[in-house]
Amino acid sequence: MSDEPKTLAAAPARPSSALRDPISAPQAGRGARWTLGFVTAGLVLAALNLRPAITSLGALLEEVSATLHMSGTVAGVLTSVPPLCFAVFGITAPRLARRFGPAAVVCAGMAAILAGLLLRPLATGTAGFLAASALALMGIAVSNILMPVIVKRYFPDRIGSMTGLYSMALALGTSLAAALTVPMTDALGGDWRLGLGVWAVLAALAVLPWLPLVKDRTGTTRTEKGAPAAPAPAEASATASRPMYRSRTAWALACFFGLQATGAYITMGWMPQIFRDSGVPASTAGVLLAVTMVMGVPLAFVIPRLATRMRQQGPIVVALGTCGLVGYTGLLLAPSGGAWVWAVLLGISNCSFPLALTMIGMRSRTGAGVVRLSAFAQSVGYLISIPGPLLVGVLYQHSGGWGVPIALMGGLMVPQMIVGVLAGRDRTVEDET
Template sequence: MSTAADPSATETASRPPATPSTASAPTTGPAPTTAPAARNAAAVLLAVAVAAAAVNLRPVVTSLGALLDPVREGLGMSATAAGLLAAVPPLCFALLGVCAPGLARRLGPVAVVTGAMAAIAAGVLARSFTGSAAVFLLLTAVALAGVALANVLLPVVIKRYFPDRVAPMIGLYSMALSVGTSLAAATTVPLTNAMGGSWRLGLGVWGLLAVAALALWLVVLFLRRERPGTAAAAPAPDRAKLPILRSRTAWALAAFFGLQSTSAYGAMGWLPKIYHDAGVSESASGVLLAVVMAVSVPVSFLLPNLAARRGDQRLYVVVLGLCGIAGFLGLMFAAGTASWLWAVLVGLSMCAFPLALTMLGLRARTPGGVAQLSAFAQSLGYLISIPGPILMGALYQSTGQWYLPLGLLALLLVPQMLVGLRAARARHIEDEAVG
């Protein structure tokens, strides 16, 4: 496993500044016991903070999707502006994710993730009080900027501070992200109704969750004492800027990330409509979408651990792709029959996301390499994903049926598997980038 192959590359970056002095301390007394206990407590706190951040990365979008109609009415928002809301998330993820490695080098990844949590909390809370559609869009973009930075840098934090536990930490991160997605989709409307039906309260309550995550990250930031220049103290291989455009694995990972995002956004955006058009009730259609997302919760935790134990991850690329093809074909021809089966298969195929995150952590040797690979693959990947849901809507509008849109999603899983097979091979981008 690559994370164990070169631990020295990340050990210096992950070690607290006080380590050298503790190494020379006398061996008698409580210090040898206290110091490891303190380090363990700090590691547990950071792991909890990573999970808390991940929970906040999707409610910004999914809570708004659940309340889009009342939000539009309340703000007098046009259909065009509502369409911008659907396009803004992947666009922000693509454009702002590029800035993450540079900010991490200047300020340290913990400081940048802390700022990202502040942006999410401020954007989500503030947009709930505005009466302007334009300001609402702007504040949503502020929150999404925080999501974009955290998307790229949480795998970097994991690589730097948990170099020997990358797989279980990626599993925790992926599972927490799935929990946040499912929680917001399933509870936003009931919470809104319980609070008197105000969409402002229904959206704003998710800002409180972000505030809680921000509080945790502020404590982590204080304990880690990251300051400007911290990253510069890392080993030279960690600071080196890689010619990543010369790495075929990096390009394959970007394409894999983009194609799996296309499938995920297409399914999440249209699945209730697909089921409803097949004769399934609206309430049951919502439950089936929740099933799709719930399936990914346990699998997202287990899959990174299983995938990291193998020399490569090609088996998982193929299995998840075949699940998706079977699920979309089932929806195409028999959405109203065995509906739960298709939901489970589509949910399994969407676990390509935690697999992609795992490969981001394994395909680079250092946290700096992971930062550059994560920024490149996610930014380009999200750009690739933007046309997919729009094209699905256009095909449905022109035909009035779901055969072509679902056929498109099934067909795109073929190139997803092909580029995934290339991305899943056991190698490091550092070797390709300089070769």
């Protein structure tokens, strides 16, 4: 098997020697089967918790803003906090993973999400609410970065299917939080604090499967005959010495990640409000956001598997971007009349996220390279996405409507498609650095 991404994607029976580096799959055996079971459960539960802290807030943003006396601009700042935290804290993930092991860092990330979700309802002002949100988002940030790394390490021969599995769980958690937050809040007496705090239960469950993996810091792969194979420290060291900023593919991937994240966080933060302002009831607006998010459940499993079987992922990028353009156009012209159609189309467009994660796993030959590429692409990408939700809030407040903000959202789909096609070319960052 060669080192080319297209060959890696062909789902071979065993991982190639190109994957034998310090961040690689654990040795086979009975203990390894238990380990892989915990990792699989951990991936699914962690993914379920990577968005409820955000989409649950989007569903109740109007109530939270009224209680904490937030203006439209301040609410825009609040919706910009997730990508800011992801960029700032995500860049620390590779160093933490090298020191403590990726599983231990993800475990700590789940604990941080739990703490933030428990503290956020106790906030009495905007500053405290932002601080508690930032704590949860810090845990999400490091876990975001390390999900592709965990997959590359424990499932090097199943990158597409495992990426699809946790992407599907991520989409499911996102949609559940969007759909259930308002009804649960009503059932709990209409207090938004309880409606947001109830998601801490799911976060507590996500900590458990990672606890047995905390000390699992290193691993080895098997040779073609099943014998343990020593890591290749020279190859991993060479990968670690190459600066990612010298790779055009890394930059294209970072820009693609940033633009799709911009659209995703604008959607999660503002889409319910867009529908509510057009006359849609609050509960229905939350369900519409859930429809948008739930589209990722089946597609997040299908798209990574499809992407790993293609030499270039540009056609998928263009197809998803076109759905986004049509969805935003409909949202601009008939937000309530075609609400369900626009929600479905924007949900399809948002599946650029699992595609980006899949390309991260394909654009480097080694696990060590994936760690660095994931940190670079996601951290730079989230930095790029920070102004988007804030700008939408400012434009909404000063223009007095949603015409200009929605036009901005649709316009961003064009550069997203361009850089996505560049990021999807059949090459690795090692080829360029």
